[in-house]
Amino acid sequence: MIIGVPKEIMRGEKRVAAIPETVKKMVESGATVLFEKGAGVGSHYWDEAYEEAGAQTIADVEELFSKAEVILKVKEPQFNHEKNKHELDMMHEGQYLITFIHPASPANHQMVKHMAERGIIGLTLDGVPRISRAQSMDALSSMSACAGYKGMIMGINDISKFAPFVTSAVGRLKPATVFVIGTGVAGLRALATAKGLGAMVYSADIRPEANSNAESLGAIIVDTGVPAEIAVSADGKHANQLPEKWLEIERDHLKETIAKADIVFCSALIQGKVAPVLLTEELVESMNPGSVIVDISIDQGGNCAITTPGAVETKHDVIIQGIKNIPGMLSTSSTIMFSKNIHNLLTYLTKDNEIALDLSDEIVASILVTKDSKIVHEGALEAMGLK
Structure with missing residues (x-):
């Protein structure tokens, strides 16, 4: 051969x-x-x-x-x-x-x-x-761990504030708010990285087991509104591809946390399928100026509707990272x-x-x-x- x-x-x-x-x-x-x-x-x-x-x-x-x-x-x-x-x-x-x-x-x-x-x-x-x-x-899991770590570092680097709670002579500065959507291998690594840097971390996943893992790392869990019987495959291993009506319900449940987040880390994937769109352009517009979206699911289409594959762009005063080879930076x-x-x-x-x-x-x-x-x-x- x-x-x-x-x-x-x-x-x-x-x-x-x-x-x-x-x-x-x-x-x-x-x-x-x-x-x-x-x-x-x-x-x-x-x-x-x-x-x-x-x-x-x-x-x-x-x-x-x-x-x-x-x-x-x-x-x-x-x-x-x-x-x-x-x-x-x-x-x-x-x-x-x-x-x-x-x-x-x-x-x-x-x-x-x-x-x-x-x-x-x-x-x-x-x-x-x-x-x-x-x-x-399983190279996807290996590379996901790399993308979760490096992607969160990139997000932290792009926000214009401290990640941890800081006390100074002029008063206290609140920690950055990070929202991790999809807590598989990449999301959990991203979550742990943000938590280790002192950020306030929220997370969401349609799989109950993934939420348990995120909670054990110190994340505040955001309910997606999707029942487990709809969200998870029969064998309990994978997230299902949701019909549009359930995606709308999920977006509605996530919108409040998205709006207040300094970093939204997108790592929700359906194995072998197109990634679910969880951030519409309207949700991006609701975010604070200078906030960051790190869309590491871009290889499978992306979780954000307006991520440009392979690029970092600012839209609606939000920095949107669509880098396709984050593990290559590690x-x-x-x-x-x-x-x-x-x-x-x-x-x-x-x-x-x-x-x-x-x-x-x-x-x-x-x-x-x-x-x-x-x-x-x-x-x-x-x-x-x-x-």
């Missing part, structure tokens, strides 16, 4: 899909690893370390894409301005792509369709199910975690030094996006109106 690891070309992305440690393991298992020169520099890994681990370093990424049978990436395929062509157009039929594709996100629909047209077999890391045997492959830690997750998944999928997809397997069924020149991902098909 020939595995290719290209350099990430998304603006500001410093992560890489393999570290020397995982390259060595892949080579020892019988694979050939092609590594684009300089791909690890952003995470402080040099080409010499990859060569010592057994990788073949390649200067021309087009050659890497041409020769590899499997491509390991961090972010979804992008347009390569140096080559003046899209990364997908450098790939070939029957080639495997393992990365974060976020196929349900409207911003990625055309890319997913193009992937199918090219005959590329796409496997998305955001589809790895939250089950015990898949924990070591590149050393996130690369270590990500590379081990993706290697564990690759190992799971490999039999006799080849990828063998068992379509009846829960993990495979959850991550498969395109196969046989067709889009097969349920969430993507729903979001595209094709199902």
Whole structure:
């Protein structure tokens, strides 16, 4: 098996899909690893370390894409301005792509369709199910922890006030008010970070268990108004995609806390689906001037209706952060975690030094996006109106 690891070309992305440690393991298992020169520099890994681990370093990424049978990436395929062509157009039929594709996100629909047209077999890391045997492959959870920590630091940095309660010679200054919406892995890490910095923290989630976890970290829980039987899947593991009438009820319950928050941290996701819109433009307008929205759910469409993907903009005197690669700003830690997750998944999928997809397997069924020149991902098909 020939595995290719290209350099990430998304603006500001410093992560890489393999570290020397995982390259060595892949080579020892019988694979050939092609590594684009300089791909690890952003995470402080040099080409010499990859060569010592057994990788073949390649200067021309087009050659890497041409020769590899499997491509390991961090972010979804992008347009390569140096080559003046899209990364997908450098790939070939029957080639495997393992990365974060976020196929349900409207911003990625055309890319997913193009992937199918090219005959590329796409496997998305955001589809790895939250089950015990898949924990070591769950890059979404790993990256969510990074995004929760760094995203909250970014939010704190952008507000123009102290985070903690401060006593001074001229009187007391109240702590910043932080509202975390969605307390999964990212939300809990964000919550703990804000709490550790002394902010007053509120949180909301439609899942009772998530609220219990947030409360144990010191958050004040805001009721969403959504009954558990509507909010949570039958197995109790995941949040359901809510009909619009329940989203309206949830927004109504959240609006008072949103209006008084200095930071609204948006991390509510539905696995494999488009993220629920919980902040309308009207709710953004209700916020105080200088307040901040950190919308880390933007890869799946965003929780705020007016977040611009990949940008930080001020709208209605509110700073709205839509950065798409926050874990890339924590590149050393996130690369270590990500590379081990993706290697564990690759190992799971490999039999006799080849990828063998068992379509009846829960993990495979959850991550498969395109196969046989067709889009097969349920969430993507729903979001595209094709199902």
